[in-house]
Amino acid sequence: MLSYILFIATIGGIYGLLALSLNLIWGGVGMVNLGLAGFFAVGAYASALLTTVGHGPIAAGWLIALVAGGVAGLVVTLSTTRLREDYLAIVTLGFAETVRLVASNEIWLTRGTDGISGIPGPWKRALGPDFNAVYFLIVVLALLVVFFVMRRIDRSPYGRALRAIREDAQVAQVAGKPVLRFKTEAFVLSAAIAGLAGALYGHFTSYIAPDMFLPLITVYIFLAVASGGTGRPAGALVGAYLVMTLLESSRFFVEWIPGVTAVQRAALKELLIAVALIVVLRLKPSGVLPERVPPAPRPS
Amino acid sequence: MIILQALVNGIVSGTLLAVPAIGFTAMFAVLRFPNFSVSGVATLGAFAGYLAYGVGLQMAGSLVVAFAVAGVAGLAFDKLAHLPLIKQGALPAAIASIATGIILENVVRLGFGNAPRGYDRPIARDVFLGDIRVSPQQLETMGLALLLMLLVFAALAFTRIGKAMRASADNPELAALKGIRPERIATLASFVGMGLVGVGGMLLGLDSSIDPLTGTRILLSLFAAAVLGGLGSVPGAVLGAFLIGMAEELSVLVVGSQYRAAVGFIAILVVLTLRPRGLLGERAY
Numbered sequence: 001m002l003s004y005i006l007f008i009a010t011i012g013g014i015y016g017l018l019a020l021s022l023n024l025i026w027g028g029v030g031m032v033n034l035g036l037a038g039f040f041a042v043g044a045y046a047s048a049l050l051t052t053v054g055h056g057p058i059a060a061g062w063l064i065a066l067v068a069g070g071v072a073g074l075v076v077t078l079s080t081t082r083l084r085e086d087y088l089a090i091v092t093l094g095f096a097e098t099v100r101l102v103a104s105n106e107i108w109l110t111r112g113t114d115g116i117s118g119i120p121g122p123w124k125r126a127l128g129p130d131f132n133a134v135y136f137l138i139v140v141l142a143l144l145v146v147f148f149v150m151r152r153i154d155r156s157p158y159g160r161a162l163r164a165i166r167e168d169a170q171v172a173q174v175a176g177k178p179v180l181r182f183k184t185e186a187f188v189l190s191a192a193i194a195g196l197a198g199a200l201y202g203h204f205t206s207y208i209a210p211d212m213f214l215p216l217i218t219v220y221i222f223l224a225v226a227s228g229g230t231g232r233p234a235g236a237l238v239g240a241y242l243v244m245t246l247l248e249s250s251r252f253f254v255e256w257i258p259g260v261t262a263v264q265r266a267a268l269k270e271l272l273i274a275v276a277l278i279v280v281l282r283l284k285p286s287g288v289l290p291e292r293v294p295p296a297p298r299p300s
Numbered sequence: 301m302i303i304l305q306a307l308v309n310g311i312v313s314g315t316l317l318a319v320p321a322i323g324f325t326a327m328f329a330v331l332r333f334p335n336f337s338v339s340g341v342a343t344l345g346a347f348a349g350y351l352a353y354g355v356g357l358q359m360a361g362s363l364v365v366a367f368a369v370a371g372v373a374g375l376a377f378d379k380l381a382h383l384p385l386i387k388q389g390a391l392p393a394a395i396a397s398i399a400t401g402i403i404l405e406n407v408v409r410l411g412f413g414n415a416p417r418g419y420d421r422p423i424a425r426d427v428f429l430g431d432i433r434v435s436p437q438q439l440e441t442m443g444l445a446l447l448l449m450l451l452v453f454a455a456l457a458f459t460r461i462g463k464a465m466r467a468s469a470d471n472p473e474l475a476a477l478k479g480i481r482p483e484r485i486a487t488l489a490s491f492v493g494m495g496l497v498g499v500g501g502m503l504l505g506l507d508s509s510i511d512p513l514t515g516t517r518i519l520l521s522l523f524a525a526a527v528l529g530g531l532g533s534v535p536g537a538v539l540g541a542f543l544i545g546m547a548e549e550l551s552v553l554v555v556g557s558q559y560r561a562a563v564g565f566i567a568i569l570v571v572l573t574l575r576p577r578g579l580l581g582e583r584a585y
Contacts, residue, residue, distance in 0.1 A: 032391045079573040086334045089394050090523050097520050098565040105558035267409040274399040278381045281396050
């Protein structure tokens with residue numbers, strides 16, 4: 001039972017990282033990333049390849065995942081920051097599909113749909129059964145670091161400038177804020193965090209495959225951010241664990257329904273999550289912890 | 301010769317792709333948000349047509365069923381889930397539409413499972429034109445797709461409601477001043493647009509097989525066709541669909557068939573970098 005709770009708490013923490021990543025751009029700048037699953041996958045594959053094929057250290061894998069996620073974010077934003085927001089939606093969604101396509105077909109590199117197995121975990125052999133507990137602490141540590149960076153950004157002049165862009169990019173531009181640069185920076189940072197989350201995921205489960213990175217992950221994270229409170233880092237964390245609770249309780253719920261096949265159970269679970277997202281967006285778009293905009297310091 | 305054959309194949313698949321691309325771009329022109337539930341609606345249309353064909357309807361009749369089922373489902377989701385969110389902006393509506401796409405995909409999965417299914421069409425010998433080979437079935441589906449497109453264009457060009465739709469897409473305030481009721485136009489755009497997407501899902505599934513992910517698989521090509529032609533432009537979507545269809549077939553000769561779908565994504569990036577308004581510009585019709 002304890003190992004089950006640790007497992008859920010770790011995965012919830014990884015979703016928490018993704019939620020913080022999404023909250024930075026969606027809550028902060030008002031940009032959308034419908035390809036979150038793609039950046040998650042890029043990080044997971046970068047780190048897995050470096051540590052299995054390249055025999056590199058795990059810490060280097062995590063670093064590479066950060067960089068790979070950020071570079072992917074840069075590529076995606078370069079062609080779209082100048083354009084209306086709906087184009088970014090289309091491009092990011094397309095990006096995630098393309099990542100899955102490459103991961104499924106470049107068999108020489110990614111072993112295709114078989115996936116990569118045997119991804120090393122830190123001190124896994126020495127720790128034995130304690131591995132899950134230690135890994136949970138590592139994830140919590142990463143989560144805390146990212147959380148405090150996000151909160152620092154949130155309360156800094158930089159964060160206020162990002163919010164100004166969200167409310168009205170034209171006004172921000174007139175006020176002399178470099179709108180394009182800020183948008184690109186925020187998106188790259190957000191994509192890098194998603195990449196790190198992917199790496200943490202891969203080294204925890206020790207196995208990754210293309211169909212772990214379906215658009216459904218993106219829906220989970222939007223549900224987390226929307227239900228927790230868009231625009232507030234603490235809300236993103238609360239939301240991530242809310243989603244995890246919903247996911248696990250729905251699993252028990254669908255197993256309890258008689259006469260359904262495994263495929264139907266999976267379908268019911270996905271249906272439930274998708275319905276939950278629409279219900280939250282319609283009924284409580286501000287979430288459990290609504291955004292608080294701290295007042296700007298007065299010049300003394 | 302191989303190149304010519306690839307081009308012919310590209311024109312065939314481009315014709316089929318044009319149908320859902322028109323639906324997607326027309327909905328964007330009127331409702332002003334990218335509706336990502338097209339993946340689920342295309343799958344739903346494909347399965348509705350499959351059932352109709354299975355109980356003995358002809359091809360044309362099955363397409364009508366696919367149109368009606370997809371149109372009603374798409375309209376219902378627009379009214380219930382997407383349009384109430386439009387007040388918060390285009391993006392919340394777009395996000396909700398991803399969720400509704402997943403809902404539809406899983407409704408189909410609940411009913412039919414994951415196994416691929418094929419339409420049992422009578423087998424016919426391929427026709428040769430010189431060295432170019434086409435199957436009579438391809439010609440039939442292509443003919444039906446062309447007919448449907450002609451109908452859409454005629455409706456937009458000559459009927460009152462078609463003109464009202466174009467006016468509303470062009471300038472909603474001015475159209476409303478002239479007595480065109482915007483919510484009626486929105487209803488019509490949702491129904492017809494999603495109907496076309498459903499038919500498109502069926503047309504594209506006819507040659508191979510269908511499963512709950514049929515719609516997701518055509519998503520990239522669909523977006524690419526719409527963006528390439530100019531998001532919101534109906535003739536642009538047709539032009540974009542032909543270009544993407546041919547580019548995908550030609551790419552098979554160069555990089556192999558696995559990367560067909562990536563062509564769409566690359567086309568989107570190139571167009572948005574060089575000519576973001578698309579080839580024909582962002583104008584409805």
